[in-house]
Amino acid sequence: MIYNWRWFISKRLRESREEYKQVSKLLEAQRDLLKPHAIEEIESCLKNLNQESRGAINHETFKEAREELLKTAEQKLLTYPDAQYRDWIEMFLVVATLVLTFRAFFFQPFKIPTGSMQPTLYGITAIDLNKVEPEQLKATTSNGLLNIDGDFFTKNDTGRTITFENGNSAKITKVNSSDEVLIKPALPVSDESFHLKPSKKPNIKQRIVNFFRGISHYSLKASGNWTLRKIHPPKTIIPLISKQTIEFVDESGNSINKTIWFPPIRGTEPMLKMPGTYDPRSDRPFISKYEFKEGENVFNFQLKTGDHLFVNRMTYNFRNPKRGDISVFTISQDSIPSQSLHAPAKETFYIKRLVGLGGESIHLGTDHQLVVNNSRVDSTHRGFEFLYSFPKDLDINGTNIWRTPRNVPTDSVYSGHLPMPGFHYGQTIKVTPNHYLMFGDNSINSLDSRAWGELPQENVIGHSSFVYWPPLSPRFGWSHR
Numbered sequence: 001m002i003y004n005w006r007w008f009i010s011k012r013l014r015e016s017r018e019e020y021k022q023v024s025k026l027l028e029a030q031r032d033l034l035k036p037h038a039i040e041e042i043e044s045c046l047k048n049l050n051q052e053s054r055g056a057i058n059h060e061t062f063k064e065a066r067e068e069l070l071k072t073a074e075q076k077l078l079t080y081p082d083a084q085y086r087d088w089i090e091m092f093l094v095v096a097t098l099v100l101t102f103r104a105f106f107f108q109p110f111k112i113p114t115g116s117m118q119p120t121l122y123g124i125t126a127i128d129l130n131k132v133e134p135e136q137l138k139a140t141t142s143n144g145l146l147n148i149d150g151d152f153f154t155k156n157d158t159g160r161t162i163t164f165e166n167g168n169s170a171k172i173t174k175v176n177s178s179d180e181v182l183i184k185p186a187l188p189v190s191d192e193s194f195h196l197k198p199s200k201k202p203n204i205k206q207r208i209v210n211f212f213r214g215i216s217h218y219s220l221k222a223s224g225n226w227t228l229r230k231i232h233p234p235k236t237i238i239p240l241i242s243k244q245t246i247e248f249v250d251e252s253g254n255s256i257n258k259t260i261w262f263p264p265i266r267g268t269e270p271m272l273k274m275p276g277t278y279d280p281r282s283d284r285p286f287i288s289k290y291e292f293k294e295g296e297n298v299f300n301f302q303l304k305t306g307d308h309l310f311v312n313r314m315t316y317n318f319r320n321p322k323r324g325d326i327s328v329f330t331i332s333q334d335s336i337p338s339q340s341l342h343a344p345a346k347e348t349f350y351i352k353r354l355v356g357l358g359g360e361s362i363h364l365g366t367d368h369q370l371v372v373n374n375s376r377v378d379s380t381h382r383g384f385e386f387l388y389s390f391p392k393d394l395d396i397n398g399t400n401i402w403r404t405p406r407n408v409p410t411d412s413v414y415s416g417h418l419p420m421p422g423f424h425y426g427q428t429i430k431v432t433p434n435h436y437l438m439f440g441d442n443s444i445n446s447l448d449s450r451a452w453g454e455l456p457q458e459n460v461i462g463h464s465s466f467v468y469w470p471p472l473s474p475r476f477g478w479s480h481r
Contacts, residue, residue, distance in 0.1 A: 020049055024046060026077050038076040108310065108311045115445055120386075137152060139194050146182075151179055153172075162183060163197055164194045168189075212472045217301075218303060222292040222294055226248040227250075228247075229255075231245075231246050231274055244271055275287055305470070307475055309466060310465045311461060323382075324383020327438065327460050328351045329460045353440070355417075355438070355439045360431050361374075361429070362437060364423060365425075369388055
């Protein structure tokens, strides 16, 4: 309470009122510990300062009252041991309480663990910069289009150099599919073997830019003639750091261990894999062989750490989830015991798009689009603008390249939804009240309601909000839908 209008213009008066409040607070806290005469002296000084602070200020007596209060308080009040540390602990507890409250009721940080929501949101993926073509595959070209007799290429190969057995080289300008790319110059090639030239190690400037794009570079060169012995499973050291150890043996029989540190990876799936485990659709790098000469790359890859976003836990307190929402939820076998055993045994956080509400009848059309209560869901529905209308290509930097809309978007793994044994063409699902169907946008690589069925309403935590990392990602901010 302000007792004197001069408080607004007098710094001394404001300081004296703060001293008065602090001494009063300590007096009340220690009243049961102080002797009666000490309490009386402090109260007398407080009363005196309070009187001097009212009306016209006599600077002499006002100054004496302040000094007398501080002197008496210093003599009579009990000192706290380690007062500085107590203040730090108190501040830490207050901040921790505020952070936990904010996290529990408003916005919770969340890291996309997998690629099931690509290209809307990205999880942890790796680009193998050291990948070379197996000798058994052959290439032919026609008007700049190169075709191979197998599945090998990925979107990340755009911009890399391809070298043929006759010594000619060309640059990949576009990846049309896993067995067809566009090259420049348009060299004549007929049934020739080839390999991809390993990408160059990024320089310091590129590393800094890549860091803010959420990309880290990992490479290892053999310092001698090494033979690969074993790749150990990943171990989580702390929640944000994991490691993987690789064992080699040199020509003298000496054992060489190399430890590689990674950001968090999902489950026990190894970041580095043994030779013979190559899968062109995998988001994990691999070591291609067992024998390495001195100076040769053992591995060379870039790791995308995935999108970090805030989950809005507040909105669903005021409205129910809607179709098209990208929702975060928990799931385990215990939460859906009557349905599928494909759900995780332990409680796990998932993020998917809500496609079906309780009480609705849903089936999948042959155009890969959902039909809800005999009404076809299309690109005009909120949340399905890009999923159903715009097949997407991705360049090596993960930037979306929009193609011409198609009425039947079947030419992209990111377009529409695909059937699974638990949800096939023509099968109608009647969603139980207070339950939802959750599908991943990357339909070909998503474990969702097609596998484990309906999700109880109480499992939903909130919906995706602001992507705050990486800042140079095209998905940074509120733009993802």
